[in-house]
Amino acid sequence: MNAGETMNFDPKMAPQEHVKQARDGLAVWDDIFRYAQSGFASISKDDFLRMRWFGIYQQRPNEGHFMWRIKIPGGRLRPHQLREIGRLAERYARGFGDITTRQDIQLHWLRIEDFPDAIDAVYRRAGLYTQFACGDCPRNITSCPLDDLAADQVLLLGDLVQRVSDMYRDGGTEFSNLPRKFKPSIAACPLHCHLPQINCVSTFLAARQSGGNREYGLGVMAGGGLSDKPHFAQSLRVFIPAADIPRAVPAVFRAVAHIFRDADQLRYKRGHARLKFLVAERGWQWFRDELEKRLGQPLAHDDAIVWPEGAVATDHMGIQRQRNGLYCVGVPVPCGRCTAAQMIALADLAERFAAAGDAEIRLSFRQNAFIANVPQENLPALCDALAAIGLPHDASPWRQALIACTGRQFCNLAVVETKDRARAILDYLEKNAPIDVPLMVSVTGCPNSCAQHHIADIGLTGIPVVLPDKRKVDGFNVLVGGRLGAEPRFAREIARKVPGDRVHHTIAALARFYMANRRTGPDGRPELFADFVARTPD
Numbered sequence: 001m002n003a004g005e006t007m008n009f010d011p012k013m014a015p016q017e018h019v020k021q022a023r024d025g026l027a028v029w030d031d032i033f034r035y036a037q038s039g040f041a042s043i044s045k046d047d048f049l050r051m052r053w054f055g056i057y058q059q060r061p062n063e064g065h066f067m068w069r070i071k072i073p074g075g076r077l078r079p080h081q082l083r084e085i086g087r088l089a090e091r092y093a094r095g096f097g098d099i100t101t102r103q104d105i106q107l108h109w110l111r112i113e114d115f116p117d118a119i120d121a122v123y124r125r126a127g128l129y130t131q132f133a134c135g136d137c138p139r140n141i142t143s144c145p146l147d148d149l150a151a152d153q154v155l156l157l158g159d160l161v162q163r164v165s166d167m168y169r170d171g172g173t174e175f176s177n178l179p180r181k182f183k184p185s186i187a188a189c190p191l192h193c194h195l196p197q198i199n200c201v202s203t204f205l206a207a208r209q210s211g212g213n214r215e216y217g218l219g220v221m222a223g224g225g226l227s228d229k230p231h232f233a234q235s236l237r238v239f240i241p242a243a244d245i246p247r248a249v250p251a252v253f254r255a256v257a258h259i260f261r262d263a264d265q266l267r268y269k270r271g272h273a274r275l276k277f278l279v280a281e282r283g284w285q286w287f288r289d290e291l292e293k294r295l296g297q298p299l300a301h302d303d304a305i306v307w308p309e310g311a312v313a314t315d316h317m318g319i320q321r322q323r324n325g326l327y328c329v330g331v332p333v334p335c336g337r338c339t340a341a342q343m344i345a346l347a348d349l350a351e352r353f354a355a356a357g358d359a360e361i362r363l364s365f366r367q368n369a370f371i372a373n374v375p376q377e378n379l380p381a382l383c384d385a386l387a388a389i390g391l392p393h394d395a396s397p398w399r400q401a402l403i404a405c406t407g408r409q410f411c412n413l414a415v416v417e418t419k420d421r422a423r424a425i426l427d428y429l430e431k432n433a434p435i436d437v438p439l440m441v442s443v444t445g446c447p448n449s450c451a452q453h454h455i456a457d458i459g460l461t462g463i464p465v466v467l468p469d470k471r472k473v474d475g476f477n478v479l480v481g482g483r484l485g486a487e488p489r490f491a492r493e494i495a496r497k498v499p500g501d502r503v504h505h506t507i508a509a510l511a512r513f514y515m516a517n518r519r520t521g522p523d524g525r526p527e528l529f530a531d532f533v534a535r536t537p538d
Contacts, residue, residue: 013267019046025053025135026176035112040064055133059108059410066110067410069133070122073165074143075103075363079347082361084126086343088118099336099367101452102140108410131169136178138168138257144189145315145364149322149372155188155205155216155242164253175257179266180273184253192311197232197484198224200275201256204308208239217241219305222256222287223279226449231276232488234284235306238299255294311485313440315364317400326355327374331386332395335404335422336367345389353382367403398429401438405450414445416462416474425504433508439529454490455482457529458507465497474500481533
């Protein structure tokens with residue numbers, strides 16, 4: 001396939017396919033620097049679309065500013081990298097950045113003239129890249145934020161996430177013209193925290209009996225995704241033994257991307273262009289057969305590997321002892337929004353308190369952060385320092401698990417404002433509705449579910465509301481009870497068009513009802529919110 005071409009282009013395909021057919025998204029790289037000289041008004045309409053392949057996206061109201069998404073595979077950062085991003089936020093992004101639900105960082109308010117210096121900072125000084133951060137290509141590969149750190153992790157993946165991400169980047173036009181976005185996830189988390197069931201392709205920790213012993217490896221799922229037509233990924237019923245992981249996982253992720261790339265039937269309707277529709281229509285057996293055909297060899301089949309058993313909604317907040325005897329400190333970031341000063345401070349604190357040479361920051365899909373590899377004796381001073389910069393490690397359970405999408409402030413698709421609303425909801429809940437376990441609350445500005453309202457304990461979907469006096473205000477539909485694991489369920493709607501200035505009362509009432517009526521399990525743990533919802537009549 002030549003750059004910028006589909007396998008069998010048809011003029012009846014979606015308009016975006018015509019743009020890609022004329023010129024590949026990656027071909028816009030040199031033009032970014034040219035436009036930085038000639039100015040915003042000189043950018044062609046089609047190149048606005050192509051610049052997304054490098055994470056550059058027009059922000060509302062499309063009058064000269066951009067969002068820039070910086071790709072961070074697995075959410076892993078060294079202090080100098082986060083510090084460089086913080087300095088960019090300070091210089092060009094009005095002093096803040098957002099951690100995303102795919103472990104990226106997004107900056108806003110950049111002008112086209114800012115990009116030559118910003119690109120130099122990210123690519124050369126930080127050693128990161130933004131290629132394929134947006135566009136019809138492989139997006140950031142998500143992973144467990146404690147991958148290779150967690151004391152209970154039985155399977156270590158090393159640099160696998162980075163290697164697969166680099167494979168996609170280095171493949172260039174091999175992967176730059178997919179029917180639409182392609183979301184991968186790679187982890188072996190015992191709690192399956194990386195949400196394998198909502199990604200296009202993902203691995204998850206699996207086990208089989210071998211010679212009377214329990215053997216750990218990876219299962220593979222394909223065809224997950226949310227948006228306005230959510231699908232759970234389907235297990236391919238395969239087992240990748242530990243010894244085969246370094247070779248097999250990159251090969252599988254390459255082949256799955258090729259299957260998606262070559263499915264030209266998906267290119268006609270933009271709303272039907274995701275891999276989830278192909279898997280749903282053809283079935284997991286067909287998909288596995290096609291994958292093995294592309295690999296040129298069979299995978300190990302195991303019909304018992306159906307679901308990521310025991311999946312729970314967590315991103316491991318708190319202070320945890322690592323497998324190497326050091327500690328990891330979770331840092332709840334309110335609604336994922338971090339000031340430039342806080343980013344720089346987190347980098348400084350990691351260098352100051354982590355073991356020499358091992359300082360690392362991890363980002364989570366719940367828009368939080370971690371400082372890893374901290375000696376036990378440094379924990380009290382680190383925790384005091386985090387509180388001093390407004391990011392206390394022991395913040396309320398609400399703060400640990402309330403997430404928000406970009407919202408109408410910047411996003412062209414959102415119909416309501418989300419970040420400020422989410423912060424107001426958080427402030428109210430922390431003061432008026434105490435809880436003792438995190439409840440995932442998703443504040444989403446439109447049906448596209450960037451904040452994952454379909455799998456939240458309590459999900460809000462933005463919708464305009466007309467009040468009795470005819471005033472039009474921001475409102476939300478309220479959903480409850482989303483869950484993953486062996487019996488996955490999407491959240492169900494229980495209320496429609498709740499005005500935004502009242503929705504915090506609805507959430508508080510739900511939390512109080514749960515706290516007052518939940519059951520306690522045989523192990524002494526409280527009933528999960530999703531289980532409580534499932535047994536509670538409407």
